[in-house]
Amino acid sequence: MGSSSYGHRLAIAPMMDWTDRHCRFFHRQFSQSTLLYTEMVVADAVIHGDRERLLGFGSVEHPVALQLGGSEPEKLAKAARIGANFGYDEINLNVGCPSDRVQSGTFGACLMKTPQLVADCVSAMKQAVAVPVTVKCRIGVDDQDPEEALAVIADAVFAAGTDALWVHARKAWLQGLSPRENRDIPPLDYDRVYRLKRAYPERFVGINGGIRSVEEVEAHLANVDGVMIGRAAYHEPVILAAVDSRIYGKADEPADLESVVHAMADYAAQHIASGGRLSQITRHMTGLFHGLPGARRYRQILATEATRPGAGPEVLLRAISAIDLSARDKAA
Structure with a gap:
């Protein structure tokens, strides 16, 4: 795919209440190369909360990314700096979570409606840290046209310097669907993400949503730079055992x-x-x-x-x- 220096071909999606440090240690037993993510942590919590409890992790978890939630550039920059100082390999901005708690804080998927604000957040984070700053978004929210909405958010964040854009290939419906329903009911549109990649051949575009096997990962990698697996990796972690050999070309033996x-x-x-x-x-x-x-x-x-x-x-x-x-x- 593209010539982006961001080289993560497979990632485990950030999942609230699931991808804590114990889950990440467990997943690392199957793959040494997969990029692991924290649960989303709100920027205010990073700044004011118990940082060791919220951000602590073990060295075996590398490469590991911190996902932040927020919509205020200065706070996100400060939280990103704290995360980078903790040793995270990447800082990711959540522009896709549809939960009520996230909506009340005016961040997550709501930010799909304010692309310039997202760009301002990315720019501030980029200035604050030396590690990659990335974005995870949806293809649109509510009545947005995914063709336009995804193009606009991508234009904004790439112009602001994001190192990678991970796209959950579904809309999020902020009204009428619960967070759980938003993971399944809006239809997947992988082709929309493929078209985005073709529009940005030199930028890293990753895909997420409904991907359940290494075979599916391989198929997606013919069209995008990276693939993010969520619930399938959590419910059947053994599917990660073949990742290092098949996705990263390493000769390691599968996990026993x-x-x-x-x-x-x-x-x-x-x-x-x-x-x-x-x-x-x-x-x-x-x-x-x-x-x-x-x-x-x-x-x-x-x-x-x-x-x-x-x-x-x-x-x-x-x-x-x-x-x-x-x-x-x-x-x-």
């Missing part, structure tokens, strides 16, 4: 599922020793053995035993004993 569980058990032991709870980690792991014999029992053990007070990493090891590991090669 038993080794992943042992790595997560060691990680859980450290987390618990520092005052955390096992369930904060295991809640991200219920889809690990999707489709394998014993997966239901594995999920039951995590759901019941991992949530008990004092639960330790031995629960994870007990859960894996329910799986027929002779079938694991079919998953990896």
